[in-house]
Amino acid sequence: MAEDPFDQVAFLGFDVFGTVVDWRSSVSRWAEPFLKRHGIRVDPHQFADEWRALYQPAMERVRSGQRPWVKLDILNRENLETVLSRHGADVRQIPQAELAEMNLAWERLDPWPDSVAGLTRLKRRFAIGPISNGHMAGMMNLARFGGLPWDIIVGAEVARSYKPQPETYLGSAAAVGLPPERIAMVAAHNEDLTAARALGFRTIFVRRPREHGPDQTTDLEPRSRWDVIVGSLLEVADALGCV
Amino acid sequence: MAEDPFDQVAFLGFDVFGTVVDWRSSVSRWAEPFLKRHGIRVDPHQFADEWRALYQPAMERVRSGQRPWVKLDILNRENLETVLSRHGADVRQIPQAELAEMNLAWERLDPWPDSVAGLTRLKRRFAIGPISNGHMAGMMNLARFGGLPWDIIVGAEVARSYKPQPETYLGSAAAVGLPPERIAMVAAHNEDLTAARALGFRTIFVRRPREHGPDQTTDLEPRSRWDVIVGSLLEVADALGCV
CATH class of the missing domain: 1.10.150.240 (Putative phosphatase; domain 2)
Known part of the structure; x- marks a missing residue:
């Protein structure tokens, strides 16, 4: 049996705008x-x-x-x-x-319909938190507005740097106390995953074909062989064996 | 009727070691x-x-x-x-x-028996998080170990300074996006509240007379007229009208 690439993963870092919420x-x-x-x-x-x-x-x-x-x-x-x-x-x-x-x-952005249920299941196995370009207070308020059950908020403010700069990912990894290979980045944007993979993170692509409305042209499909490729956070939970 | 000094409070910052968990x-x-x-x-x-x-x-x-x-x-x-x-x-x-x-x-420290229930009630009205000297990853792991339902983790690491230095409180306030008067510090230690009050925070003293075991001599009683003085986090919830 092939080794589970998520065996060693302890933290899932989420892009938020577009991936978790419908801005x-x-x-x-x-x-x-x-x-x-x-x-x-x-x-x-x-x-x-x-x-x-x-x-x-x-x-x-x-x-x-x-x-x-x-x-x-x-x-x-x-x-x-x-x-x-x-x-x-x-x-x-x-x-x-x-x-x-x-x-x-x-x-005050609504989560996608699958987000809260998906995060709730993922949280049983993994620590979860935003690795977003949003600031800490904004992420806190957004979580309270939508019921997002984060364990911690990391991302741009902790690292004082905006994705896709390496410092944002590495500063977030340092804050959660894990090396990149023990973290998976979850995003609806190929560019975000490209930057994370280059640093050693695992990668999970979530299709959000309506983020930009009915005429969206970007990020409709994965541009690389990401570790997981799915259509919702519930499917992320399925893929990672989180019941 | 006297004005509720907690009307404008939006965030409760908690000391953790001794106040929330029994180290x-x-x-x-x-x-x-x-x-x-x-x-x-x-x-x-x-x-x-x-x-x-x-x-x-x-x-x-x-x-x-x-x-x-x-x-x-x-x-x-x-x-x-x-x-x-x-x-x-x-x-x-x-x-x-x-x-x-x-x-x-x-x-991996057990919460005091009232902590999870008290925080769960307080979280309905206020955003909650540690303003602790613990580091972010440690606070995250502690929360997952004990089921502490924080909205955010701030404190020493965010501010790169240890309480009771003013920077720890002020850096935490900046991270949650609120001025000190809109934050209450919750602690079992008079020194912590003295420092917080000097900066404009509201203050909540929780008696934890067994933090240091049966022979504890310190912090058995409040040393000042803190805004709230109680014996557990459930009593904090009672005092702040969080059912």
């Missing part, structure tokens, strides 16, 4: 009344997509050293103002408290 | 077969007390800047070797794996 539906739902109230005429799903589209370039300025480390909520807030301005809003006319509240949408 | 009984129980196997003649409770007694001086060397930041498991391991040597053991004769295993006792 697009949730952000657009929170945005709808906000946009209406301020007379900003843009489809809420398009608004969510545009806001999200500024996420990678904003992190890239930190990764490249162009600006010092800042937490994700700061980047999201700046990007919110950028998107609003593009649609003709005068951001100075919107109360600060309302902008702050809108920005909290990223801490 | 003395557990460490002595894990130590007993180890000491017997290596012919080290010392009462396991005395051994636990002596090991623990080296904890504050070891952290003090980090606090004072005499040595750079190290995680608690490193300090515990050094202190283990010191105590064993004092009792005549030749530490070089003990396999490294056995020393490592003995050191893991600090990640």
Whole structure:
């Protein structure tokens, strides 16, 4: 019988936005009344997509050293103002408290329907936690909002670095006290798994073909022979023998 | 009616060793077969007390800047070797794996009988997590061992500083995204609450008169008028209206 590559694995690290939670539906739902109230005429799903589209370039300025480390909520807030301005809003006319509240949408995202049940089963065998680019408080609030039963929160803030930089994965591994080969990265994004595998992590690809809505073109299929390739977190639990 | 000082509180930060878990009984129980196997003649409770007694001086060397930041498991391991040597053991004769295993006792401590039920109730209203001098992996393993339902793990490692230094509390507050006045520190140790209150935290004192065994002389009573003074985590839940 072949050796189980997960025999030595003790921790599962999860990408969160897209892999565990459905940011697009949730952000657009929170945005709808906000946009209406301020007379900003843009489809809420398009608004969510545009806001999200500024996420990678904003992190890239930190990764490249162009600006010092800042937490994700700061980047999201700046990007919110950028998107609003593009649609003709005068951001100075919107109360600060309302902008702050809108920005909290990223801490109030619905889990995918299989996420809580899948994590609950996985937690019986493995310690589990986000290895996300989200900041710690945001991940904590998101977990409380959606009932995500994390054992610990690691990721970008602990490492002061954004994925896919190696430091984010290695800093998270150090924080949970395990070498990379005893950790599996779970993500719906090939790029995330490529970076994790290069450092020795096990890899689990979860298909999330609606993360970007009905017309998604990216990450529909695995780009490599990841250790596990499935369609939900319940199937991750099945694959790893977690009943 | 008087204002509820906990109205604005959103996070409860817990001291762990002594407040949430009973380190003395557990460490002595894990130590007993180890000491017997290596012919080290010392009462396991005395051994636990002596090991623990080296904890504050070891952290003090980090606090004072005499040595750079190290995680608690490193300090515990050094202190283990010191105590064993004092009792005549030749530490070089003990396999490294056995020393490592003995050191893991600090990640396998029984919660006090009221801890899990109390935390479970408190978690319904507040986000909860350790603000402990323990390291993140140790806190994660301890939570999994005892079923402690933390939302997040903050404390010494996040802040790279040991309580009662202000940085440990303030770094933990920053990580959970709240100002000190929106956090309550829960501890069985007056010194911990004194430091937290000086920074603006709310304070909850839990009597743990057997933490140091039947002859305990310290922290039997509150030394100040803490916001809440109780005898268990269930009573904390009662006091804060968490049913």
